Amino acid sequence: MEQITFESLPLPEPVLEGIRGADFKYCTPIQGAALPLALAGKDVAGQAQTGTGKTAAFLITIFSRLLKKPPQQPKGRGRTGPRSLIIAPTRELARQIEKDALLLGKFCDLNIVCIYGGVDYDKQRNQIKDGVDILIATPGRLIDYYKQKFFSLKLVEVLVIDEADRMFDMGFIQDLRYLLRNTSPYNQRLSMLFSATLNFRVMELCYEHMNNPEKVTIEPEKAVVDEIAQSLYHVGHHEKFDLLLGLLKQEEGEKVLIFCNTKAVAERLETKLKHNGYNAGQISGDLHQKARIRVLENFSAGDLDILIATDVASRGIHVDDITHVINFDLPQDPEDYVHRIGRTARAGKKGTAITLCCENYAAHLERVEEYIKNQIPVVWADEELFLKGKPGVPPRRVKTKRPPPRKSSSDNRPPKGNPRRRRPTARPAR
Numbered sequence: 001m002e003q004i005t006f007e008s009l010p011l012p013e014p015v016l017e018g019i020r021g022a023d024f025k026y027c028t029p030i031q032g033a034a035l036p037l038a039l040a041g042k043d044v045a046g047q048a049q050t051g052t053g054k055t056a057a058f059l060i061t062i063f064s065r066l067l068k069k070p071p072q073q074p075k076g077r078g079r080t081g082p083r084s085l086i087i088a089p090t091r092e093l094a095r096q097i098e099k100d101a102l103l104l105g106k107f108c109d110l111n112i113v114c115i116y117g118g119v120d121y122d123k124q125r126n127q128i129k130d131g132v133d134i135l136i137a138t139p140g141r142l143i144d145y146y147k148q149k150f151f152s153l154k155l156v157e158v159l160v161i162d163e164a165d166r167m168f169d170m171g172f173i174q175d176l177r178y179l180l181r182n183t184s185p186y187n188q189r190l191s192m193l194f195s196a197t198l199n200f201r202v203m204e205l206c207y208e209h210m211n212n213p214e215k216v217t218i219e220p221e222k223a224v225v226d227e228i229a230q231s232l233y234h235v236g237h238h239e240k241f242d243l244l245l246g247l248l249k250q251e252e253g254e255k256v257l258i259f260c261n262t263k264a265v266a267e268r269l270e271t272k273l274k275h276n277g278y279n280a281g282q283i284s285g286d287l288h289q290k291a292r293i294r295v296l297e298n299f300s301a302g303d304l305d306i307l308i309a310t311d312v313a314s315r316g317i318h319v320d321d322i323t324h325v326i327n328f329d330l331p332q333d334p335e336d337y338v339h340r341i342g343r344t345a346r347a348g349k350k351g352t353a354i355t356l357c358c359e360n361y362a363a364h365l366e367r368v369e370e371y372i373k374n375q376i377p378v379v380w381a382d383e384e385l386f387l388k389g390k391p392g393v394p395p396r397r398v399k400t401k402r403p404p405p406r407k408s409s410s411d412n413r414p415p416k417g418n419p420r421r422r423r424p425t426a427r428p429a430r
Helices: 013-021 029-039 054-068 091-104 121-129 139-147 164-169 173-181 200-209 237-251 263-275 289-301 334-341 362-372
Strands: 044-047 084-087 112-115 134-137 158-161 190-195 214-217 228-234 256-259 280-283 306-309 324-327 351-357
Touching: 013 054, 013 091, 029 044, 029 054, 029 190, 029 214, 044 200, 054 084, 054 091, 054 158, 054 190, 091 112, 091 134, 091 289, 112 121, 112 139, 121 139, 134 139, 139 173, 164 173, 164 190, 164 200, 173 200, 190 200, 237 256, 237 324, 237 351, 263 280, 263 306, 280 289, 289 306, 324 334, 334 351, 334 362
Parallel strands: 044 190, 044 214, 084 134, 084 158, 112 134, 158 190, 228 351, 256 306, 256 324, 280 306, 324 351
Antiparallel strands: none
């Protein structure tokens, strides 16, 4: 099949300049299938795996649509709402979309704002009030601002729902339906939805809130690309960390991403790896958003060699040049296995995916292999591959304590009640 070039598509020159700046020339399969439909004004429901270029497909559509059509509202502070809305399930994914939008839309002169929970509330609110053309948001923070009437969604010209299946998995579907009910009518906007699977519940959402969407399915022959060298080690739970140390020494990965099933394991693993001399960091549910951003930026810049993550971030990590993905825990959901190891071998590069299968999660192996339609090659570890960790107990993670509440003038008043029942003050030692 002949590849489609971006230059052959009816795109405005500012959009083409951004595409050239990103060094894009040929459309990926999902871009080649979705872009002609969307540029012609047809709604699109696209199925494609992560890393296939779907983000660029909807961003290019948005830029082209907004540049060709003059805004219905005045530009600048006091505008009534965004012209385009992109809804993403996770903070990491929303930030990655913003990063791609700033790159591809560099010459479009469109105001792009990204909002999500866990960071400066007032700053994001003021960004919206200053005027926004393209609003990228997670459901929770978006609804919070919307209910306070900081903006309207009635003038949205292009709506994008990214990773719709993940919205269902994370329990956001009611929030999503609320937002869609309050957005401009489906026949007055262009809508695009992308999902790893277009199952019944996702398609039901499409038919309910989109205008006869064209279904675009890019189904790879294999769920996992050939560029990923997969291997699996059967190991007892009590020996997993020793084997991990041996693998890290043997593989000498430049950027290693390790996945765990729980935040407790992720935190413990970070502590033990640091204790053994590795430059490691972790992102999980308990980590403050600013700290998560800092850890991801350090990993992306190469200042951090090992990143440990739970599945809450598996679809939001878009870091170039990850050489190894290690499943310290075998995931319970087969789709998570594909999303995890899909973080490596991107853009045609090669990568390595190693899975440690212990007795706690061995029951999920059959489902994973059935989903990827292949058996993961088993490697039996020699005794030399099990390395004992550094002796001593790793220091425990110290959680930051909240500062004590500020005293008010009332704190200086004498306590109420019977003074005889007051707690006596301690006398100084002689």
